[in-house]
Structure formats: C-alpha cells, structure tokens
Amino acid sequence: MASLQQRLLIATLATTLAAAADPPEKIRKQEFHEFRDFIAKTFGRLGGRHAKDRVISAQNVDGHGEVPDSAWYENRHARRRMSVDELRRGPGDSSPPAHGPWKVVAAKREGVTPGFQIEDAHGRRYLLKFDPPEYPELVSGAEIISTKFFYALGYHVPENYIVRFDRARLAAGTSTDSTDKPVREQDIDAALALMPKDSRGQYRALASLMLAGEPLGPFFFSGTRKDDPEDTIPHEHRRELRGLYIFSAWLNHTDAKAGNTLDMLVEHGGRRYIKHYLIDFGATLGSASFEAKSPRQGYEHMLDLKPSLIQLVTLGAHVPKWARAKQAGIKAVGSFEAEAFDPDRWKPNYPNPAFENRLPEDSYWAARRVMAFTDEEIRAIVETAQYTDPRATEWITRTLIVRRDKIARTFGESGLARVKGKLQ
Secondary structure (H helix, E strand, C coil): CHHHHHHHHHHHHHHHHHHHCCCCCCCCCCCCCHHHHHHHHHHCCCCCCCECCECCCCCCCCCCCCCCCCCCECCCCCCCCCCHHHHHHCCCCCCCCCCCCEEEEEECCCCCCCEEEEECCCCCEEEEEECCCCCCCHHHHHHHHHHHHHHHHCECCCCEEEEEECHHHEEECCCCCCCCCCCCHHHHHHHHCCCCCCCCCCEEEEEEECCCCEECCCCCCCCCCCCCCCCCCCHHHCHHHHCHHHHHHHHCCCCCCHHHEEEEEEEECCEEEEEEEECCCCCCCCECCCCECCCCECCECCCCHHHHHHHHHCCCCCCCHHHHCCCCCCCCCCCCCCCCCCCCCCCCCCCCHHHHCCCHHHHHHHHHHHHCCCHHHHHHHHHCCCCCCHHHHHHHHHHHHHHHHHHHHHHCHHHHHHHHHHHC
16 A cells, blocks of 8 residues: 555656746757667666665556656557547648648758658648668658557657658758758759659658757656756656557567657647657668668667577577568568567667566556557558558558567466466
8 A cells, every 4th residue: 555655646746846847948958879878778777776675666657557648648549549540640640741842951860761851831841751772661661650559559759641752842942940051952863863763753751740849859768857847757667668668569669769769848838848759660660760670670689698699509500489480571561570579578679778677567557558459450550651562561460460469468467467476
C-alpha cells in the first residue's frame, strides 16, 4: 500500500508542479553527439539504476499503473479505440504539401538520407526525404508506417506524407528567415539525378511537416532537462520511455536514441511549455535509413562482446538463428522477419538507459498496447505506405502480426505472472 500511495502522491505532485511552473525563459538548445552518446551508453551506466536490494518502479504512473496524458505522452488507441480511418490518418492527413510549386529553400542537413526543405503555396514548411536509389520505397514506407503506429501508441510525432511529383513542381529559392545559401536549380537537378522515377516519370518522397514551435534539440533517455521546470521525473524512470522498448522491438526501431527525439517549445492556451517528440523513423522495420538493415540488427548491439566471442571460439562455425531466418527478398521490405524474433532479447543498436530499467510491469503496460491492434488495423496502417509491390504489404503485415503475438505471449498477463512467480 505504501508504494501505491507514493506513486499517487508523486503523480499528483508532478501535475501540481506542472500547472504552477513558470514558463521556461532561459532555455539552451541541447546538442546530440552520436559518437559520444554511443561510447557513454556502451561503456557506462547512465541514470539511476536498480540494485540488488532496491528496485525503482516507474514514477509517473497513476494508481492503476497507467501513464497520464502529458507533454510526453497521450493515451490513444489502447484506452480509446481509434477507428480504422483514424489509424490511417495518424497524427494528421489534412496538411500535405499544397498543389502548385514547392519552393526549395534548403538542402536537408540532418540525417543520412538525401532531401530538401521546401515551402508550399501556403507557406508551410516540410522536409522532403527520398529513398535510397537502390531501395525504392524502403525508407519512406517504414517511416510512414511507424509514425502512425507510434502515434496510435501514444507518442507525439510529426505529420508525414507520401508524395509523388515531377521535376517541374520544384522551384529553387530561399526562405525569408533562412541563413542558408539560396538553393540553385542545378543543385536540385544534381540531387534528383540520383533518384529513380516511376512509370509516370514522377519521384516518390516522404514530406514531413515541420513541427510548430521552437526546436530545442533532443531529449535524453536518462536524467532530466534542467531548464524545464515541468521535467521533474528522471527519464529512465518514466514508464512511457521504459515501455518504448516493447514498441521499438515490435517495429524494429533499432535506432531508438536521443538523436531521433526532439523537444519543442510550444504555446497553447497562453501557456508556454516544452513538448517532447519522437522523430525520424527511417530506421524501423527492415530499413536502416540509407540501406536495408543487416539481419543482425535487432539481435545484437553494434558492439556486442558475447556474440563476437562465440564466433571467435567456434571459428565462425556457429550460425545464430537470426542469420538462418527467412527474409522477404523484397527491396521495399529490407531485413524484417518474425521467425527469429524474441521480444525479450531484442536489442537496439546500442544500450538505452530507459530500456535497461524496464520492469515486468512496464513491459506488461506496453504489451497491452501492442495487443490492442487487430490484424485488420495493422493491415490498414501498413497499406498507407502505398507499396507498389503488394507482396511488401503482405509480408510486413504478417510479420507485425506474428511479432505482436510473440509480445503478447512474452509480456502479457501469462508472461507477467510467470515473471512474478520466478521473483517470489
């Protein structure tokens, strides 16, 4: 009873502090350094961790173990059934780039896939991201599908759209508030020269609507943001970040790191606050953002000592299960399967403090959200990727269904009871 009372008190106190907090005034944009983060997570143990005599339960849950709506998370499909149309729309389908010319105001500098920053006739700004030429539809398909799943699962995400256009749609220009050099027509031609066209002579890309507000850099999966008076719970103790492990395993989001998050300073109802987003899902499903995933991804960290030692000792004779699993053999799918998938042993590219802190209750909370999706709902979301090859739609749909069922068996009620039985 004491722990329940403590959780209720913490949740109430956090809500009170959030309502009373002054709007953040002095905010520093946080920077993300990929190599530094990799080294820190691979060789260190960041954040507050469990000990043999002390387990730290999630600190932002109510008396029913649920995560209240906040600037981090909003309860959606599992708590309030979304219609198939709502699932297809995801975070929105009313703001695609307008018909007419798109002004290319900058080259996309973040990420590994090529692209532009464009403005449409209404002055709305988008990131226009292309698929790798060798893997048409791979990245855009993965990103559109995973964006809609993560939205339905409760996270704040951008609005993404599959767009098709011809060269005449793009016009070189510069934005009135841009410090970048003006983009030239030859710059556009040079980038498009690498991109494949469909049978109608059009290009396919993903158009991501720029988020409203002021970007403040990423959030991290441990500690708190010191310049945010509402950020009072260490991130490694937030259930929606611990449970993100389950969702990432389901969707094979191997690049779940701070670099694929974004904090935005927003204003709503006269109140300024920091809203936390997950962004850039180009490394989900079978995509690695710039190519197909290696079959190894999702099963081993980038630097994983134990598998390397096994290969060394056996002189390469040991063939892991993931290396024997059947793949689709479809470029738009990449490496994504369910045969070797073990949801309790899935791994991101490198360790994540919140993932490593997850407890059975965190996994159970997340598993129930995955289990909320029916076969028909999963298929409806996959269809929004608009794959040319229907085999890609079928393979990804079936793989997600099988992975969902494995998550249900591992972390559902029977799984939770099994784990608790071992702990007693």
